Amino acid sequence: MLAFSVRALALAVVPKLGPRFVQSLQQKRLKSLVRLAVERSPHFRKKYQGIELSRLSLTDLPPSNKAELMANFDSVVTDRRLKRAGIEQFIDNPENEGLRYLGQYIISHTSGSQGQPMLVVQQPRHLELLFSFQMTRGNLGKVGPAEAIRRLRQPERMAAILLGKDFFPTASTFQNMPVQAQRYVKLRRFAQTDPRLVDALNEYRPTIITAYASVLESLALEAQAGRLKLEPELRQLVSNSEVLTDRARARIEGTFGIRVLNNYATGECTFLTTGCRQGRGAHVNADWVILEVVDEKYQPVPNGTPGRKVLITNLANTVLPFIRYEIGDVATMGVENCGCGNRFPRVEHIAGRDADAFWINDGPGYRRVISIVFSHAFEFLREVREWQAIQTERNRVEVRLELIPGASYDPERTRHLIHRELSEHGYQGLLEVEVKVVPRLLPDPKTGKFQRMISRVGLPDDPARVAAAIG
Numbered sequence: 001m002l003a004f005s006v007r008a009l010a011l012a013v014v015p016k017l018g019p020r021f022v023q024s025l026q027q028k029r030l031k032s033l034v035r036l037a038v039e040r041s042p043h044f045r046k047k048y049q050g051i052e053l054s055r056l057s058l059t060d061l062p063p064s065n066k067a068e069l070m071a072n073f074d075s076v077v078t079d080r081r082l083k084r085a086g087i088e089q090f091i092d093n094p095e096n097e098g099l100r101y102l103g104q105y106i107i108s109h110t111s112g113s114q115g116q117p118m119l120v121v122q123q124p125r126h127l128e129l130l131f132s133f134q135m136t137r138g139n140l141g142k143v144g145p146a147e148a149i150r151r152l153r154q155p156e157r158m159a160a161i162l163l164g165k166d167f168f169p170t171a172s173t174f175q176n177m178p179v180q181a182q183r184y185v186k187l188r189r190f191a192q193t194d195p196r197l198v199d200a201l202n203e204y205r206p207t208i209i210t211a212y213a214s215v216l217e218s219l220a221l222e223a224q225a226g227r228l229k230l231e232p233e234l235r236q237l238v239s240n241s242e243v244l245t246d247r248a249r250a251r252i253e254g255t256f257g258i259r260v261l262n263n264y265a266t267g268e269c270t271f272l273t274t275g276c277r278q279g280r281g282a283h284v285n286a287d288w289v290i291l292e293v294v295d296e297k298y299q300p301v302p303n304g305t306p307g308r309k310v311l312i313t314n315l316a317n318t319v320l321p322f323i324r325y326e327i328g329d330v331a332t333m334g335v336e337n338c339g340c341g342n343r344f345p346r347v348e349h350i351a352g353r354d355a356d357a358f359w360i361n362d363g364p365g366y367r368r369v370i371s372i373v374f375s376h377a378f379e380f381l382r383e384v385r386e387w388q389a390i391q392t393e394r395n396r397v398e399v400r401l402e403l404i405p406g407a408s409y410d411p412e413r414t415r416h417l418i419h420r421e422l423s424e425h426g427y428q429g430l431l432e433v434e435v436k437v438v439p440r441l442l443p444d445p446k447t448g449k450f451q452r453m454i455s456r457v458g459l460p461d462d463p464a465r466v467a468a469a470i471g
């Protein structure tokens with residue numbers, strides 16, 4: 001317990017130490033990760049053949065991706081007892097929820113909203129890192145021994161609002177919260193689908209709520225309506241997994257009068273960032289993970305410019321190495337130093353994942369329509385509570401709008417805003433958009449995440465034409 005607390009407090013100091021210190025830490029950890037991968041993983045031994053370990057530079061290493069790691073899973077992992085078939089069998093049995101695989105590993109899988117799900121194997125110390133980061137770097141209060149003692153005397157009450165129990169990364173994280181962290185923060189898990197959620201929260205009086213952005217937004221509406229009463233004890237709100245839109249942030253912060261910490265993470269690296277305590281976005285936990293924003297050809301993109309992909313190197317996970325592992329996020333890094341005191345790089349904006357895009361026909365090739373086109377239009381409409389765009393045919397999209405109860409709706413203005421965005425992005429005449437007002441939009445029952453972009457036609461079947469379109 002003492003060791004955990006001292007380590008956590010030390011982790012609070014590292015982000016203040018400046019880039020040179022962190023770079024040398026990254027280099028040291030990268031070398032030992034790559035050395036271990038080459039020693040114990042047949043897949044990485046072959047992949048990194050000819051790479052000089054003593055003069056290793058991150059960009060010498062070829063990127064990796066989900067399809068590659070899943071296809072070669074058994075030779076990718078560094079513990080030979082781990083087998084893809086065995087792990088899949090383990091997660092297929094609901095009785096194994098909350099149990100450790102082989103008595104030691106924490107298993108989860110990504111939602112598959114970006115195609116095939118990725119199996120993730122973690123060690124308990126990865127969750128120790130995650131909760132230590134949250135308690136120190138992601139703490140809105142003062143961090144230090146005095147605060148630690150206060151919390152030991154009177155632990156925070158955290159409400160984690162999840163989609164029941166499962167092997168999804170968020171659920172598995174809270175199921176495996178380290179016991180040391182539970183001395184500081186009492187955790188209660190709630191199901192986001194529970195019709196009694198608001199009453200249950202009123203009864204529990206959480207001081208911290210962590211939930212998907214769409215759930216926090218609906219709680220804000222419940223509070224506005226006077227049904228949810230959490231003030232003045234509520235001290236912290238944490239948004240996970242989903243993209244937090246500017247509109248949602250304004251609505252949540254305006255209602256509860258406190259900041260939303262917006263963590264950007266992935267199942268492959270749950271401790272990727274910690275939401276900034278002051279500015280926009282989230283700081284990369286750069287002592288334990290390297291995040292690169294790159295273009296289509298894996299070349300670095302300058303800060304302030306959106307990239308096409310993100311590469312993640314998880315320096316802590318030595319069981320299932322994620323080294324320059326590709327995720328299809330459109331990220332923009334912040335240009336300036338952040339006023340919050342955290343000197344780690346800051347992800348300023350996430351425009352959405354590859355799943356949040358439609359491919360449409362444009363002459364001989366295809367073009368990608370990203371969710372910004374719709375979100376820009378609907379974030380100007382205050383009467384809209386939530387929106388969803390469904391690609392019903394290649395060049396046809398049905399937009400569904402859920403209105404705030406009692407709000408009046410102007411179809412003419414909606415059409416005008418959509419057409420303005422379409423022409424601004426050069427889709428005028430290419431994409432047919434039909435708008436429908438529906439009583440309620442609900443999260444995907446399988447993943448618990450709200451999906452704003454749903455394609456019924458999928459990716460184009462001719463990848464060569466897509467590649468040509470990307471250029």
Ligand SMILES: [Zn+2]
Pocket residue numbers: 276277278279283338339340341342346
């Ligand atoms: Zn900051």
